[in-house]
Amino acid sequence: MEREHWRHVLIRIAAIVKRLAKNTLPFRGDDERLNVENNDLYLQMVKMVDDTTGFGLATKLQKALIKLALDIDGIRGQGYDNESNMSGTHKGVQRRVHEMNPRAFYTSCNAHSLNLALCDMVNCRSKAVSFFGMIQRIYTSFSSSTKRWQIFKDNVKGLTVKPLSQTRWESHVESVKPIMEQTAQIREALLDLAETNEDPKVNSEAESLATHELQNFEFLLGMVMWYRLLHAVNIVSKFLQTESMDIDHAIDLLQGLVSFLEDYREIEFPIFMDETTKKRLRSATLLSLLNSCMNLEKYLEHYELSDISGDDLCS
Incomplete structure (x- = not known):
């Protein structure tokens, strides 16, 4: 020991x-x-x-109960997160308390378990890791200096970009939301940054994010899908952490989340595709949209006659 x-x-x-x-x-x-x-x-x-081992924390808990004149034999349940020093089956706090009181049954924190499941789900897919890496790159492009942040504020008047949380994965929704709802404005801010910054590395990164990633259909589709998923998980996670949480309502919310995920996989994809297509069109600049329309006019041309007018289609 x-x-x-x-x-x-x-x-x-x-x-x-x-x-x-x-x-x-x-x-x-x-x-x-x-x-x-x-x-x-x-x-x-x-x-x-301080001593954050299972032994150290269990000893502190025991001393605190004694100070409060509470008998450890009165405990009937324990609930902690899934860290090994708390929930470990051999040396965790729950094990040591259970040895002192066999009726102190342990239940893991459901909110933490939900967070870990989401974390594992993301980390086992390379495309998901790449997507969130892109979200962080967009934030870093503006947050690295006050001058860059001012460029962001000059172009984007609504929500500000946020860094990814490394501990609360469901809160990633707050990082995805500003980019999803303001894709066009953030793209313009990145182009502005690429034109005005004197650092070639920063220019290249900002231009790449604006002209490739934020115009990439796969990235935009991932943004729509992840926002819906994270939003649903975040609602349940926040409720599980409230002081007024009751077990019946928690079970209903978790069952509802399972049903949401089943429907999400089976029938939601066509909806995401349609929403992403519209978002990609909205995020395109007028010039790029005009160029696309003129190219379509040329493609449909035959003997100098075309079925459409590029100018009319763009307007």
């Missing part, structure tokens, strides 16, 4: 050292003693890091 404890201590110390080194932060300060003001960053972070 003690050996395991010190192994975790060493892991946490190594993590602190790596974090400071990665961010080129100084280790030493005015004072190299614990629990004094103005000591170095390393000691400050060591003090912040």
